[in-house]
Amino acid sequence: AQSVTQPDIHITVSEGASLELRCNYSYGATPYLFWYVQSPGQGLQLLLKYFSGDTLVQGIKGFEAEFKRSQSSFNLRKPSVHWSDAAEYFCAVGGVGYGQNFVFGPGTRLSVLP
Amino acid sequence: EPEVTQTPSHQVTQMGQEVILRCVPISNHLYFYWYRQILGQKVEFLVSFYNNEISEKSEIFDDQFSVERPDGSNFTLKIRSTKLEDSAMYFCASSPTGEGGYTFGSGTRLTVV
Numbered sequence: 717a718q719s720v721t722q723p724d725i726h727i728t729v730s731e732g733a734s735l736e737l738r739c740n741y742s743y744g745a746t747p748y749l750f751w752y753v754q755s756p757g758q759g760l761q762l763l764l765k766y767f768s769g770d771t772l773v774q775g776i777k778g779f780e781a782e783f784k785r786s787q788s789s790f791n792l793r794k795p796s797v798h799w800s801d802a803a804e805y806f807c808a809v810g811g812v813g814y815g816q817n818f819v820f821g822p823g824t825r826l827s828v829l830p
Numbered sequence: 831e832p833e834v835t836q837t838p839s840h841q842v843t844q845m846g847q848e849v850i851l852r853c854v855p856i857s858n859h860l861y862f863y864w865y866r867q868i869l870g871q872k873v874e875f876l877v878s879f880y881n882n883e884i885s886e887k888s889e890i891f892d893d894q895f896s897v898e899r900p901d902g903s904n905f906t907l908k909i910r911s912t913k914l915e916d917s918a919m920y921f922c923a924s925s926p927t928g929e930g931g932y933t934f935g936s937g938t939r940l941t942v943v
Binding site for chain 1: 934937
């Protein structure tokens with residue numbers, strides 16, 4: 717069965733600093749990989765997704781993620797964090813096929829210092 | 831940009847009561863899902879729905895849960911007899927192809943007292 721781990725429960729960075737959120741997955745075939753963001757009390761917003769092709773994918777709000785098959789990782793990065801980026805970030809993995817569901821990671825909470 | 835709409839945003843119900851959570855998926859999407867997130871925990875899959883029937887469901891989705899697409903636009907989750915542990919944020923999602931990149935709604939926070 718597929719699974720997702722996010723090793724960091726909580727990360728604090730200063731505004732303007734760079735950010736990397738880690739995600740590792742376990743999946744028997746080529747996965748579809750996703751990052752979602754959830755602001756407090758809000759829904760889940762898709763930041764970016766990887767299906768195939770270029771392993772560096774660009775998303776909204778200046779985020780990017782790199783798929784590394786050899787490391788089973790899909791880390792999320794941003795070169796300069798803004799205070800509005802403070803939120804919960806979820807990595808998710810899904811598969812090809814009919815009615816597939818996602819498996820979400822436990823999430824990483826990002827705090828941004830002024 | 832098209833949205834998935836969920837109503838109500840917050841519902842409080844007494845233990846043992848039935849609740850219906852409503853969702854309006856994106857109009858040309860064919861696959862529909864419910865997920866839940868207990869406070870402070872990760873998002874968990876409940877059920878997927880395609881072609882007017884359940885295509886997959888998790889262990890959480892037991893007999894007290896049901897889903898329905900009563901008309902061409904709504905997708906509902908019914909909990910027949912709510913328990914305290916059903917308190918959670920419930921998210922609806924839809925997808926055009928079933929292959930991920932779902933669009934999620936903003937959620938319904940269900941509080942069972």
